[in-house]
């Protein structure tokens with residue numbers, strides 16, 4: 001049985017003045033020195049939403065899927081510093097081997113969406129559904145943005161993890177083996193993918209973990225998708241008005257949105273895709289293109305800098321960073337590296353044996369299904 005303890009409290013210790021008062025230039029020199037000292041024994045992974053000064057030191061930058069694949073294939077470095085958020089570091093720990101250690105430079109770097117589903121809530125939901133539906137007909141699918149405990153629950157109950165790049169492939173796989181999809185925790189990715197596959201709002205039930213489904217058993221039995229009521233606070237901000245404003249100012253502009261945005265936005269966009277797809281699309285556009293993007297602002301600003309022959313702007317004129325990703329900064333990276341060099345590593349993210357086993361099962365299923373579909 002999966003470990004059902006709730007998410008342990010993560011407390012980040014304050015950094016000393018040696019880090020918090022150092023200039024960026026000084027910190028960059030220290031970080032580079034540590035990297036040179038640790039050489040092949042170290043890998044730094046950087047999510048696309050990280051600050052530029054962190055991405056500068058990343059051996060690999062990617063979205064959660066690309067970084068998970070890299071972690072699965074990398075067996076050399078014994079120290080993996082994950083510049084991203086907590087659930088990503090957990091996935092990296094699950095996919096790396098026993099000799100490798102994964103660190104998150106700031107323990108406060110969580111994900112508000114992942115925190116909208118706890119393992120206790122998922123267990124409760126499952127028990128409630130199974131009171132009126134045969135368990136074998138339900139396939140749980142969890143977005144990468146969830147805790148290792150939830151990934152383990154899904155693995156143990158015959159389901160798989162998905163990312164925004166492969167959600168449709170994983171759901172198709174789920175519907176070939178069951179009748180109902182319990183999709184955790186992002187309602188928008190679940191709904192957008194269902195609609196993309198030809199389903200409608202009639203096929204979707206929005207499950208609120210804080211409510212009761214006691215009187216809803218009939219409605220639930222008639223729906224294919226049971227969508228967990230969670231969302232990304234960054235992507236949910238984008239609205240149809242943002243799209244209209246951009247189009248008024250840029251009549252030839254292209255609107256590109258991430259599938260974590262609401263369907264009202266997705267349905268009027270020109271291109272919908274995962275972080276990696278957004279990057280590929282922007283890079284493939286001819287010089288002079290005008291592109292309005294609905295995703296995390298650090299990525300949009302970096303794309304604008306790296307594609308200066310195109311006009312690239314965020315659809316939201318207000319600054320919309322992922323505030324938890326933003327916690328990873330030069331002082332924390334420098335501190336984390338120093339501690340590894342001193343032989344007293346800090347902030348290691350370690351998933352317990354049983355959770356690791358089942359979380360690995362659901363992650364590996366995702367990698368296998370995606371690999372098969374790519375070869376089709």
Ligand code: SF4
Nearest residue numbers: 111112113232234322
């Ligand atoms: S952008 Fe949204 S989903 Fe991604 S880490 Fe931040 S809060 Fe979580």
